[in-house]
Amino acid sequence: ARVLHAAGVAIISAGVLIQLTQSLPMRLRGRMMGYFGLPGFVMLGLGPVVSEWLLYRWDFRILFLSLPVLFLTIGGVLYRLPRAETERSEGCRPRLLEALRASYGLLRSVLFFSVIFGFCFSAWHTFIAPAVQPRVGTGGVSAYGLGYGLGAILTRLGLSHRLDHGAGRYLSISTLALYGISLASIPYASTAHALVGLGLVCGMAHGTYYPSLSSIAAERFHPLHGGQGMSLYISASSLGMFLGPPVWGTITDRAGYGAMFVLAGLTLTAATIVFVAAQYRARHIRPWSEDRVLERE
Template structure:
């Protein structure tokens, strides 16, 4: 009973969480970079390439540095990634076209983001009580959601009042604040893994049956794809049915996800990962089916709320499922693998479901997307094991 009363909200956890929030704020300001690039009259494909290379680099680097996070420590790798961002962001002042130079800078920011984000999230989870891993992951996700909502709003106001020069200044200031927070946070002893952590992580993977590896990888990948289809096309879908205002959908989605993670982020810590993953993915799938039948504004708002509720439940449960399966001593590698799979799903799902919408329309596309995650969720629930040993042994990690 005493363990349940151990507080999540310790000073080290809050300082590290603040560091993650400032890091996310710095990167989210760049959502307005396409407006900066437009002054150079680029093609849409040029802008898409410059913006997209950031995510590609982040996805590619995470599994590599995930192992280093376990071997060298979270704090060191996080600070290294932030330093790379601090080196790169001021160079945007020198951009004079939409060619190779901004493409290189975005690649470097993707590299720094992929390194620092994974290490900082892992560090935050280390500073939480071990029996509240999923809850801590949910709270970290809330910080990211808030930053992703505030960042573009702040960026828009800064650009309107002071221009893009101060946007880059502000991004650097947030990076300084993030670096200070992480630098002042002491790393916990349990986050320092043995030097053979890479071999341990690979042995864990090799020891799993191919079916288990497939199931562990498929649901984050499919979830990312469905999330991409839901978010990236909802504005176009809304316009196609005569709904002009889609902003309230995103606000409702974010608020529902934030509130859910505060009260429900730790449900899988108490009841088991799969017992939360199944209803969360079921809710997401049914909601996407519902989205395919939206006819008016209030149905759209309801779809946003239900979707945010499901997203708020599934992220902490599914990410900690991967961590528990690979072992908490390999937390950095496991978390980087999960985030890479989710982001890859987002990246691959958007063009795939966009292609389906070209062929069959938005309603049919959302219907097929909903069926896809429902099928994978059923398969995962029936065949994937519950990592009970990890849950019961977490106190010793």
């Protein structure tokens, strides 16, 4: 069930984002990708509260039974969208490996950083419930999720607009250092209010950094293989989230939740500093031009 759920989410997310990025100018693509993720943050804040209410009212099976209803609703909405007229020229379609190779070069550092973020993100996403329950109780997850969603929404609708282009993007991505510090503090929070505050900081950093990183990535998508570049970019953080839980679980078994969260926070903070410094030194990189495309081809 979890594999099918993840497959459905991946297909919808990648397909919609590819369509949207191809219909917008370069300068707006990062911002659009941020807007696309905004409803997810809304449900990140409301989802735990709704889930706890459903569990209290019925039992855990209602959560799984709701998934087919949600996907059928999404399918109905997508079916009613106007269809774009596209040419299906199979003979001109590039081979997958060639397209991925062309997209990977300039995206390499962005992809690696996305893997690291997903890797560290999975620490709280997987283990926050058992980590905070002894101190705060079962409401700790809802408190953190509420703060996270609220922080992401506030910055995604406001501050991120001022920082998703030019040199401001490096400052925006740097806020993930605060994310790392807050991540390391999660198991030491003793009240629900403290978890709301930590979630607020993490959510604000997430809401600020993602449009900026997406803007940098969009500039480096090969113009002839934009779909493959987008797929690589989306898959990178998912790969980190796939690798993270078994690693963090092993560390937790040996050293406890406190050490695991501290290590995850330090890893993200260190990766952020290294990435921003490297990107700032390489800020001369410009979006693909027609001449560069011809040279590469």
